[in-house]
Amino acid sequence: MLHIGGARTALFAWAYARRHGGVFVLRIEDTDRERSGAGYEQAILDGLRWLGIDWDEGPDVGGPYGPYRQTERLEHYRRAAERLLAAGAAYRCFCSAARLEELRARQTSAGDTAAYDGLCRAVDPAEARARSAGGEPFVVRFRVPPGETRFSDLIRGHVAFRNEDVDDWIMVRSDGAPTYNFAVVCDDSEMRITHVLRGEEHLTNTPKQVLLYQALGLEVPVFAHLPLMLGTDGKKLSKRTGDTALLDYRDQGYPPEAVLNFLCLQGWALDDRTDLFSVADLVRHFDPADVGKRGAIFDPEKFLWMAGEYIRSDELARVASRCAPFVVRAGLMSEGEIAARRPWFESAVALAQERIRLYSELPARIAYLFAPDDEVPWQPAALKNARRHEGAEILLGEYLAWLRPQLATGGGAPVLRETTRGWLEARGTKPPVLLQPLRCVLTGEPGGADIFDVIAVLGSERTISRLEAGIRRLASSAPAE
């Protein structure tokens, strides 16, 4: 799964690479078999593609330093482990899970950092080799040297850790699989990675990795640890706090451009006044050094506002295309019908474009268009508005009589709007007296698009039959009082 925070990391890394003409590499880190199902990689690729993030090297497109899935690179790790073992920079550890657990418990209760105590450091390499050859299970640990480890971080500046605080971490698991910290260093170096942008949760992994680069005699890349994206509770965003999978936002109807824009604002700003900008602007201006240090609490309200902002300012045709799947899912129209009546569909979408914040909100907004003319559901608030004017059904009747020939002229919404105004003025009737009952009868909604635009979308025939039916319903359902 591609987490929303991971998407932001990818976005920033991608923007940085694009800005400087670098190469953006997509590598699948799937060494944990349990968390790496088949759909997992696909979701990552789909998510990035949805956002419009492309990569120069990756599992699907290949590249000069492939393969790009860690499970296909096991031989690389095995060789590196051999080398480190031979050099004494790493050692085999035969400690049982039970002993480690007990050790950890002891350290934790004493208030110390839980770390391996180095027991197997003392095992003679020849003996260790013999024991492993004899089938005794073991892991390979990195032998952390004394001293201090420093590295520079584009966002945090110089960072230093005392090596005594760095655990003799496991590089190779007992089943022979590499751990993240190990695989990543091998890969980053072999893939000529110069810049590593990742989440702040990796900050404490960095000294381990830097030490490994040094042991391998490799050049250390430049790091940039992005602040975390936090939930409303101020804690690292997680499933518990809300939706965190990127594709959930697609499925909920967010425009990808809004997701991109919003993600940028979590930790970065274009300038002191601009909230809405494109990814081209990001690429033009992004510098990791400008990223803030503190975690950003994800604000769903602002996200929604931004989504609406993008939908409102977008071209109708595209909004319609993106709304279409939701309309189909809601059962309002089939894909075929939408294609066959595309102009009409677009005019229907136009009625709601500035009123929705997500594509998924469209169906509910235009559902009234699809109701049978003689039983359009009337919302209580709509009926209440209509009832505010006594004799509404009589006025509607007179309006209908006037309207029939008007509709036949096919003047469209602007013309009808004007002529209706004239009709109202001539008889000294205030607009709401007609328009509120009219809206109720045609849409059943208390609010919504300009009623003359609605009439245009509904068409003459349906407008008339809704009026006829509406007048009957109003008359027969007179208020109780």
Add this chain to the structure above:
RNA sequence: GGCCCCUUCGUCUAGCCAGGCCUAGGACACCAGGUUUUCAUCCUGGCAACAGGGGUUCAAAUCCCCUAGGGGUCACCA
């Protein structure tokens, strides 16, 4: 708890590195008006922050120290 990181309106942030231009700017949300046939949009205005305390300085949101608070991490996860 150890280690590491962080701290400007409720939230996202600008300003901080190169101290005076800050009466701290913008945005979301909220409140009040206006436009509109309704809703939405749009426009105008308002509310609201430099965590606290010490320094340094003519001058500190900006530099230093301390305190408090928050977060991350301590896996044969990534």
